Amino acid sequence: MTMSDWSKVTRPIPVPNEWTKPFWEAAKQGVLALQRCRACGYFQHPPYATCVNCISTDLAFEPVRGTGTIYAYTIMYHTGDARFAPAVPYASIIVELDDAPRALLVGNLLDAPYTAAKVGRRVEVVFQQLTDDITLPQFRLLGGDLDSSNAPQRRTG
Amino acid sequence: MWEHRCIVAVSGVGYSQVTRSAEVPLAAHALQAVKAAVEDSGLAMSDIDGLATYPELPASGHAIVDGISIVSVNCMMAMLKLPNLSWHIQVETVNIGGAVQQAINALLAGACRYAVVWRAMHNPRGTYQNLPGTYAQGPSQFTAPYGFGGPAQGMAVAYTRYLERHHQDREKMATLAVTQRRHAHKNPHAYFHNVPLTREDYLNSRMIAYPFCLFDCDIPVQGAVALVLTTAERARDLKPRPAYIAGYGQRLVFEVAGRIGSLSDYMQAGWSSARLTWERSGFTPKDVDVAQIYDGFSASVLYGLESYGFCKEGEALDFIQGGRIELDGELPLNTFGGSLSAGRIHGLSHIIEGALQASGRAGERQVKDVKVSFVGASAPIVQGTTFIFVNEPY
Numbered sequence: 001m002t003m004s005d006w007s008k009v010t011r012p013i014p015v016p017n018e019w020t021k022p023f024w025e026a027a028k029q030g031v032l033a034l035q036r037c038r039a040c041g042y043f044q045h046p047p048y049a050t051c052v053n054c055i056s057t058d059l060a061f062e063p064v065r066g067t068g069t070i071y072a073y074t075i076m077y078h079t080g081d082a083r084f085a086p087a088v089p090y091a092s093i094i095v096e097l098d099d100a101p102r103a104l105l106v107g108n109l110l111d112a113p114y115t116a117a118k119v120g121r122r123v124e125v126v127f128q129q130l131t132d133d134i135t136l137p138q139f140r141l142l143g144g145d146l147d148s149s150n151a152p153q154r155r156t157g
Numbered sequence: 158m159w160e161h162r163c164i165v166a167v168s169g170v171g172y173s174q175v176t177r178s179a180e181v182p183l184a185a186h187a188l189q190a191v192k193a194a195v196e197d198s199g200l201a202m203s204d205i206d207g208l209a210t211y212p213e214l215p216a217s218g219h220a221i222v223d224g225i226s227i228v229s230v231n232c233m234m235a236m237l238k239l240p241n242l243s244w245h246i247q248v249e250t251v252n253i254g255g256a257v258q259q260a261i262n263a264l265l266a267g268a269c270r271y272a273v274v275w276r277a278m279h280n281p282r283g284t285y286q287n288l289p290g291t292y293a294q295g296p297s298q299f300t301a302p303y304g305f306g307g308p309a310q311g312m313a314v315a316y317t318r319y320l321e322r323h324h325q326d327r328e329k330m331a332t333l334a335v336t337q338r339r340h341a342h343k344n345p346h347a348y349f350h351n352v353p354l355t356r357e358d359y360l361n362s363r364m365i366a367y368p369f370c371l372f373d374c375d376i377p378v379q380g381a382v383a384l385v386l387t388t389a390e391r392a393r394d395l396k397p398r399p400a401y402i403a404g405y406g407q408r409l410v411f412e413v414a415g416r417i418g419s420l421s422d423y424m425q426a427g428w429s430s431a432r433l434t435w436e437r438s439g440f441t442p443k444d445v446d447v448a449q450i451y452d453g454f455s456a457s458v459l460y461g462l463e464s465y466g467f468c469k470e471g472e473a474l475d476f477i478q479g480g481r482i483e484l485d486g487e488l489p490l491n492t493f494g495g496s497l498s499a500g501r502i503h504g505l506s507h508i509i510e511g512a513l514q515a516s517g518r519a520g521e522r523q524v525k526d527v528k529v530s531f532v533g534a535s536a537p538i539v540q541g542t543t544f545i546f547v548n549e550p551y
Contacts (some may be wrong), residue, residue: 013291014298046299048413072418074313075367076304080284084304089364092303094314094418104418106303119321136302 002113008086014134019047022061027135032125033061034100043100066125067142068097071104073117091117095139107139116141159404159437163550165261166392166399167512168385169198172346175380175500178280179225183379187228187277188236190381198385199396200271205385207263207272208233208245209256211503214279215308216377218287228277228381244269251407253505254534254542258405260386270387276505277381285377300417309374309454312536313366314418316456320368322420323471327368329478330455331359333490334372334497336482337452341494343484343522348378348500373455375496382505384512389550400512400530400546404438406430408541420460426541427464427533434543435466440529442466447514447524448488449507450533451541452495461533465543489524504534508544515546 016024019035023045026033034043037051038058050057073093079085091109096102109117110126122142129135171193173186195202212227223232230247244263248255253276260272286307293301305311320327338354341347354372362371392399409429412422435441442465450461459473467488468476482490493499493510500506511532513519532544 009304011304012293012297012301014302015292015294016298017295020298044413046296046413046416052413072314072318072420074310074317074369075364076310077364078307078309078366080286081304081306084306087304089367090304092305092310092314094318104416106300106305106417108303117317119318130302 002115004087004090004108004114006087006090006108006110010083011130011136012083013131014136019049023047024134026061026063027127027137028133030127030135031063032066032137033063034097034103035059036062043097043103045100045103045105064097064099066097066137068095068105068123070094070117070119070121070123071096072119073109075114075117089114093117093123093139095123105137107137109140110138111140158439161265162403162438163401163547164389165264165386166389166401167509167516167546168387168392168395168397168399169194169196169200170385170509170513171195171197171383173381175346175348175378177348177378178282179379182225183277183279183381184224184228184232184236186379186381187233187275187383190277190383191233191237191273191275194273194275194383194385197397198271200385202237203240204271205237205239205273206241206243207260207269208239208242209248209260209272209274211248211253211256211276213252216279216281216285217307219281226279226281228275233275244272250540251542252535252540253503254405254508254544255407255540257384257386257505257508257544258407258542261402261405264386264388270391272386273383274386274505275381275383276503278379278502280377280379305417309369310366311417312454312456313369315420315423316368318418318420319456319459319471325471325474328360329474330373331356332477333455333458333482334359336477337491337495338498340484340492340522341498343520344493344499347494347498348376349494349498354498369454369456372497375453375501376498378500378502380500380502382502382509384505384509397518398516400515400548401550403440403529403545403547403551404434404436405545406433406437406543423460424464424470427460428466430541430543431465431533434545438545440545444529445488445531446527446529447492447511448490448531448533449492449495449511450490451504451507451535452491452497453501453536455497457536458490465531465533484522484524492519492522492524504532504542507532507534511544511546515548517548
């Protein structure tokens with residue numbers, strides 16, 4: 001059994017702020033939207049006060065395709081955080097999106113054995129509702145197997 | 158080259174008792190280390206007229222109580238009541254190496270004559286990291302919901318990229334852990350001074366956050382270390398042989414908070430600090446006789462070796478093999494045991510060891526004929542600083 005069991009995990013709930021609100025509002029609609037610089041076109045994540053490429057403050061959120069590549073990952077074995085202990089071992093991944101090179105997104109690798117996390121593997125976004133207000137962008141292998149009892153509803157953006 | 162090279166020197170150093178977790182208030186450890194450093198210099202406490210520290214408590218979710226979980230400059234001032242105090246500072250953007258550099262600058266400016274820098278580290282009883290509660294605020298809103306809690310995972314992600322991009326094998330890291338442990342056996346202040354570690358222990362240890370096993374993580378302790386800095390001219394009149402500061406640098410790039418996992422961010426930050434250190438001192442990595450490189454997690458040593466220029470990118474796991482980092486090797490590394498085996502007191506332990514090696518005062522673990530001693534204190538990406546100490550002005 002190499003699938004992580006996420007069903008008993010209690011995730012901390014993100015609290016949107018002035019910079020991050022549009023990200024979470026889009027995610028709630030099943031859309032992955034990142035902050036983009038209107039001056040130079042650079043996509044960035046996490047959101048910030050300025051464009052990290054050209055220092056412009058003219059920034060707006062735009063939808064991006066939810067496909068990308070695993071840039072890095074870790075497999076968590078330590079059960080220090082009781083909320084995540086039921087899922088151990090689990091893969092947390094860093095994704096570089098096709099539309100936003102250098103903007104690194106964090107997610108878990110869902111619907112696949114944690115051993116499937118490898119640098120360079122192709123992934124796509126899926127959305128996992130956490131509360132009435134918050135929906136988490138998550139990732140699964142592109143063209144991956146969805147035959148999992150705790151598979152999140154797929155609403156790609 | 159830096160016109161101020163070898164104008165300031167490290168004189169005395171001091172260590173407190175180190176315990177696994179808090180038994181007495183941290184102020185007692187800090188005071189013990191500061192007193193020992195002043196005594197090692199042969200100075201009286203009343204000679205000390207400069208104070209600097211970086212007081213952060215890296216364990217999250219614990220109360221910050223000055224004197225119990227941190228020891229600020231104010232706390233030290235309240236304890237010591239120094240009659241001749243003329244300068245003090247607490248740094249923020251870089252770790253304890255920044256406090257050392259500020260003290261060097263203050264001595265160069267004549268703002269003080271004998272400065273003490275200490276680093277006191279609290280290890281709370283119970284869980285080290287009390288992770289975010291029900292809600293994830295600020296930068297953690299993009300990481301905590303995915304199970305990124307303590308720093309091990311945050312540091313582990315770049316390491317998988319390192320290993321897979323460079324086709325490397327994590328088992329090679331056993332050499333670092335085992336060699337540093339052997340160094341710790343020659344350091345009476347090391348937490349694991351008497352505890353052996355074999356290659357098999359490393360390879361069979363439990364996984365924490367792949368690719369990090371237990372022995373890739375440093376050992377949190379409660380303790381403090383301190384050193385005395387003064388001008389080279391004054392240092393020559395004091396008891397210990399001086400370790401002259403030939404150059405320093407600090408991390409000069411920073412990425413947006415909450416961005417994790419980027420290997421290139423580590424490399425750029427390390428290089429930004431080392432480049433100025435090499436330029437200021439006039440040395441190159443090939444001139445270095447002994448190196449201390451921060452090892453809060455083992456992989457930081459690889460990023461350090463590569464970004465500072467000791468070997469090429471992707472080669473550090475091979476570079477550390479074959480006896481190269483032993484005390485009689487080509488580049489003896491973390492000769493006091495490092496944070497992995499001596500205990501987590503952030504980078505000041507590394508700086509102190511670098512100074513001791515340069516001044517020939519490292520006792521049983523002294524590397525022969527040290528002229529150039531390099532230190533990379535703190536993880537390059539986060540709070541990195543770099544130093545070069547030499548045995549003689551040049």
